[in-house]
Amino acid sequence: MKKARVTKKGSEGVGTTWEIQVRVAKGIIVFNLIVIVVGAILLENWKPFVLGSICGSVTAIVNFRLLAISMENLVSKGINSRGGVFKHTINRSLIRLFISGIVIYLSLTSKHINTAGTVIGLLSVKPIILIQSFLYK
Numbered sequence: 001m002k003k004a005r006v007t008k009k010g011s012e013g014v015g016t017t018w019e020i021q022v023r024v025a026k027g028i029i030v031f032n033l034i035v036i037v038v039g040a041i042l043l044e045n046w047k048p049f050v051l052g053s054i055c056g057s058v059t060a061i062v063n064f065r066l067l068a069i070s071m072e073n074l075v076s077k078g079i080n081s082r083g084g085v086f087k088h089t090i091n092r093s094l095i096r097l098f099i100s101g102i103v104i105y106l107s108l109t110s111k112h113i114n115t116a117g118t119v120i121g122l123l124s125v126k127p128i129i130l131i132q133s134f135l136y137k
Contacts, residue, residue: 027128056121
């Protein structure tokens with residue numbers, strides 16, 4: 001007797017990478033808290049830097065979550081057609097890039113958000129992933 005194939009919907013399939021996502025999000029938050037404290041000590045006008053760092057780090061966490069959802073969907077669907085996988089990957093990448101672009105544009109045009117803080121927040125996911133790849137093998 002064959003087993004019926006069960007497809008996971010909604011948040012049922014979220015467990016495969018959820019622990020990694022939470023660990024990376026916590027690392028981003030700790031890293032950016034350190035950056036915010038150092039920036040607040042060193043900068044005279046620290047409020048725009050703090051807002052920029054918060055905006056960048058939240059965007060980095062959202063983009064990482066969207067990447068994880070995209071990868072989980074690709075793995076759970078299976079690779080049946082190369083064109084479909086390619087389109088899906090490119091579309092999701094463009095959405096994440098568009099979100100980052102909007103945040104950077106807003107930080108460039110706003111007087112209340114520091115661009116350097118935003119970029120540091122956006123790039124904070126990369127050192128966290130590298131550090132955690134060495135710690136959790």
